[in-house]
Amino acid sequence: MTGADIRTHTITALSAEEFRHSVEDLAAVLADAVDDNASVGFLAPFGPDEAAAWWAAQQPAVDDGSLTVWAARGPSGIEGTFALALSPKPNSRHRAELVKLMVHRTARGQGLGRALLATAEREATRAGATLLLLDTETDSPAEHLYRTAGWTHYGTVPGYAADPAGTLRPCSFYFKHLTGTAPAPPT
Numbered sequence: 001m002t003g004a005d006i007r008t009h010t011i012t013a014l015s016a017e018e019f020r021h022s023v024e025d026l027a028a029v030l031a032d033a034v035d036d037n038a039s040v041g042f043l044a045p046f047g048p049d050e051a052a053a054w055w056a057a058q059q060p061a062v063d064d065g066s067l068t069v070w071a072a073r074g075p076s077g078i079e080g081t082f083a084l085a086l087s088p089k090p091n092s093r094h095r096a097e098l099v100k101l102m103v104h105r106t107a108r109g110q111g112l113g114r115a116l117l118a119t120a121e122r123e124a125t126r127a128g129a130t131l132l133l134l135d136t137e138t139d140s141p142a143e144h145l146y147r148t149a150g151w152t153h154y155g156t157v158p159g160y161a162a163d164p165a166g167t168l169r170p171c172s173f174y175f176k177h178l179t180g181t182a183p184a185p186p187t
Contacts, residue, residue, distance in 0.1 A: 009074040009112060011119045019062045019069055025078035026071065027051035033102045034164050039137040039171075040100060044164040061085075068127075070119060072103075072112055079107035082116050084124055096129040101142070113145055125178045132178055137163070138170040151176045 014022055030051040034042045042050070061067035066088060072080035082101040087093055098120050103113045124132045136142045138156055147153070151174040160171035 009072045009079065009107075009115070011070055011072045011080075011115060013123070014062070014069045014071055016059070016063045020059060022069075022071060022078060023052050023055045024048070026055045026069070026081055029078060029081055029102050029104050030054065030100070032104050036105055037164050038102070038142075039140070039161055039163045039169055040102065041161070042164060043162060043166055046164065058083075068123070070116070070123070072107075072116055074107060074112075076104075076106065079104045080112050080116050082120050084120060084127065084129075086127060086129070094129060095131040095133060096124045096127065098124070098132055098134040101134075113142075114149065117145060117149055121176065121178060130177060130179045132176045133174070135160075135171050135173045137161070138172045143172055146174050149176075 027048045028051070030040065030042075031046060031048045033040050034044060034046040034051070042054070058067060058069070062069060065086075067083055067085050069083045070081060071078045080101075080103040083099045085097040085099055087095050087097075098117075101113065101116055101120065103116070121132060134146065134151070136146065153172055153174055155173045156170050157173070158170045159168040161169060163169050
């Protein structure tokens with residue numbers, strides 16, 4: 001496939017069993033992101049076997065519901081993904097973290113990333129979250145997506161994480177209130 005058409009993609013949450021059977025397809029998306037120099041937590045060389053091992057290690061969190069993984073399926077299989085990590089702490093059950101929003105290179109440029117992000121926001125709200133958080137490499141294409149989707153930048157940390165080549169890069173942190181209004185400041 002040379003380009004994604006979001007009309008040909010179905011974005012769905014993976015049940016624990018579906019997740020177990022989708023690890024190899026999710027691994028292909030993750031390995032592609034690292035190969036494309038995305039700072040998503042891994043150093044090169046990083047291939048499908050390492051990516052599959054990382055996804056498989058997430059199975060307990062998927063099983064207990066603290067992590068929900070979504071997949072965008074298109075003509076070539078899983079071409080995009082994201083996960084929502086719900087906070088287990090009693091004082092922070094109103095928030096969730098958006099993690100590993102990725103689109104395979106062959107499916108980029110057609111709105112699939114934006115569709116995944118909109119789905120993440122909608123599903124976090126459905127799960128009871130009113131605050132969604134994420135971090136991304138500063139000046140990355142992903143950062144542009146979040147800014148244009150109305151996310152609020154709240155800080156940058158220099159040298160926060162290494163890119164796949166091992167070079168330390170700054171990371172930008174974002175939040176979005178999902179109820180449409182920010183909470184009132186404490187008095």
